[in-house]
Amino acid sequence: MTKAATTYLPDALPVPASDGDGLQAPFWSGLEREELLIQRCRHCRTWVFAPEWICHQCHSFDLDWTAVEPTGVIYSWTRVWHPVTPAIAEHMPYLVGVIELPQAGNVRLIGNLLGDPAKAVEIGARVRGVFEHHPAAADNPARKAFTLLQWTPA
Amino acid sequence: MTEPGIRGKTAIIGVGQSPYYKRGKSPDPAFVLTLRAILNACADAGIDPRAIDGFASFSMDRNDPLRMSAALGLRELRFNSMVWGGGGGGGSAAIAGAAAAVHGGLAETVVVFRGLAQGAMRFGGAPPAQYLGGNFAFMAAYGVISPAQQYAAKVIRFMHDHGVRQAALRAIALTSYAHAQNNPNAVMYGRPLDAETYDASRWIAEPFHLYDCCLESDGAAAVIITSAERARHLTERPAYILGAAQGAGYRTDAGSFNGPDFASSHFASLAPRLYAMAGVTPKDVDVVQSYENFTGGVLMSLVEHGFFTAEEANDFLTPDNLNAMGGKLPLNTSGGNIAEAYIHGMSLIVEAARQIRGQSPNQVRDAKVSMVTSGPMAAPVSNCILGAEETL
Numbered sequence: 001m002t003k004a005a006t007t008y009l010p011d012a013l014p015v016p017a018s019d020g021d022g023l024q025a026p027f028w029s030g031l032e033r034e035e036l037l038i039q040r041c042r043h044c045r046t047w048v049f050a051p052e053w054i055c056h057q058c059h060s061f062d063l064d065w066t067a068v069e070p071t072g073v074i075y076s077w078t079r080v081w082h083p084v085t086p087a088i089a090e091h092m093p094y095l096v097g098v099i100e101l102p103q104a105g106n107v108r109l110i111g112n113l114l115g116d117p118a119k120a121v122e123i124g125a126r127v128r129g130v131f132e133h134h135p136a137a138a139d140n141p142a143r144k145a146f147t148l149l150q151w152t153p154a
Numbered sequence: 155m156t157e158p159g160i161r162g163k164t165a166i167i168g169v170g171q172s173p174y175y176k177r178g179k180s181p182d183p184a185f186v187l188t189l190r191a192i193l194n195a196c197a198d199a200g201i202d203p204r205a206i207d208g209f210a211s212f213s214m215d216r217n218d219p220l221r222m223s224a225a226l227g228l229r230e231l232r233f234n235s236m237v238w239g240g241g242g243g244g245g246s247a248a249i250a251g252a253a254a255a256v257h258g259g260l261a262e263t264v265v266v267f268r269g270l271a272q273g274a275m276r277f278g279g280a281p282p283a284q285y286l287g288g289n290f291a292f293m294a295a296y297g298v299i300s301p302a303q304q305y306a307a308k309v310i311r312f313m314h315d316h317g318v319r320q321a322a323l324r325a326i327a328l329t330s331y332a333h334a335q336n337n338p339n340a341v342m343y344g345r346p347l348d349a350e351t352y353d354a355s356r357w358i359a360e361p362f363h364l365y366d367c368c369l370e371s372d373g374a375a376a377v378i379i380t381s382a383e384r385a386r387h388l389t390e391r392p393a394y395i396l397g398a399a400q401g402a403g404y405r406t407d408a409g410s411f412n413g414p415d416f417a418s419s420h421f422a423s424l425a426p427r428l429y430a431m432a433g434v435t436p437k438d439v440d441v442v443q444s445y446e447n448f449t450g451g452v453l454m455s456l457v458e459h460g461f462f463t464a465e466e467a468n469d470f471l472t473p474d475n476l477n478a479m480g481g482k483l484p485l486n487t488s489g490g491n492i493a494e495a496y497i498h499g500m501s502l503i504v505e506a507a508r509q510i511r512g513q514s515p516n517q518v519r520d521a522k523v524s525m526v527t528s529g530p531m532a533a534p535v536s537n538c539i540l541g542a543e544e545t546l
């Protein structure tokens with residue numbers, strides 16, 4: 001089993017969980033289908049991310065999950081060297097990117113920058129999304145499948 | 155004419171601290187450390203601890219005011235308050251709340267405190283959860299969990315936008331260590347830091363080396379606030395509260411790093427409010443205690459408080475300029491969160507008051523206006539300005 005090689009970081013970090021109110025659920029189920037969905041206000045067309053129940057521009061509750069091309073621009077980044085848990089100590093360092101989506105009102109997503117973690121990172125560089133599927137854990141029925149969105153040079 | 159706000163209406167009349175220890179090294183539980191800090195503050199103020207009638211803290215402090223009230227035998231508890239927010243950004247806001255409560259007549263003698271020990275309440279630790287919702291859902295699985303991991307990208311972007319070099323961050327770390335060498339209560343007393351050691355230290359998350367990060371400590375710190383009128387009778391040199399502000403800007407904490415002011419300490423909207431209330435300008439400030447969760451937060455805090463522009467940061471941020479002995483802007487004069495102890499910034503408030511009261515281990519000569527900036531990047535953030543009698 002070479003599971004570690006199929007995901008950028010090992011399955012030892014906290015898994016995204018909906019809060020029970022369903023707010024984030026369309027975003028995560030979209031990623032599982034390899035679709036990037038961002039909320040957009042039906043009333044004033046403002047893009048909204050992270051997900052929220054209300055449009056911050058016009059206070060309409062009528063938000064639409066809109067499919068967006070998974071491409072973007074590196075807004076900022078960091079290279080993490082110190083493991084937050086010993087379970088990923090063998091996987092250091094790793095790269096984190098803050099990615100802006102010009103086609104969706106410049107909303108920002110956080111993801112890993114795939115490839116050599118020692119590489120130089122350039123703010124403003126164009127990147128495209130890569131859907132990284134994490135299967136359900138066989139030994140833990142509570143741990144369901146989920147998908148992350150990672151980034152590679154465009 | 156009535157003056158706006160709380161300027162000069164209240165004062166810190168005493169400061170206290172427990173011994174400070176490396177994380178997990180305190181022989182006493184947090185509650186004992188907190189009680190010791192409060193009793194020391196009362197002794198410094200020359201008041202009977204039973205005269206305390208209010209408590210204020212921030213960020214999920216675990217020392218319950220009702221228990222402290224019972225343990226200390228307070229005659230009456232009239233005010234207690236804790237500021238929302240998960241970080242040290244609430245420190246000066248707790249001062250503001252206490253000052254407002256005293257000025258408004260809700261209480262007479264309020265303690266602002268913070269106490270932690272035995273590794274509990276570590277901001278730097280990983281959440282124990284296997285699943286994380288809310289904003290963490292968009293970060294944690296990508297390895298963005300600890301404060302260093304959350305804030306590094308803010309500083310990278312700020313440094314990129316303004317051409318700030320690593321040496322500017324280094325100067326902030328070296329300053330805290332230099333000041334700690336004159337402070338026997340500092341955890342890093344007797345352990346100086348030089349530029350070579352900083353440069354060779356490991357990365358935590360770029361641009362933060364090990365020495366850019368606050369310590370993790372056990373300890374407690376407290377200050378006593380009462381009305382200006384009472385303060386004059388009780389102590390020779392009150393540290394008057396000239397102003398305080400808390401909060402955040404437009405959509406600062408929008409999830410998944412969507413705040414428009416992402417590359418910021420989040421003080422841009424607070425600083426003008428603070429200066430206006432205090433009736434001072436950056437030029438009038440004699441000494442600053444600027445919360446170092448990370449040195450990059452100090453960089454942005456000082457810029458947003460108008461001490462220099464981002465483009466001037468490389469020239470301004472040098473160990474000489476920041477030193478208490480003759481520097482342009484004496485910074486973190488007891489060793490700060492990086493070298494004195496990390497009491498979630500409460501130790502900085504104690505030190506700011508000591509500068510006005512003439513009690514600092516690195517006393518700035520004739521310090522009359524003393525500023526604190528609390529918890530940069532961890533919105534809501536807060537700040538306050540203390541002043542000597544002559545500033546009223």
Ligand SMILES: [Zn+2]
Nearest residue numbers: 041044055058
């Ligand atoms: Zn709208």
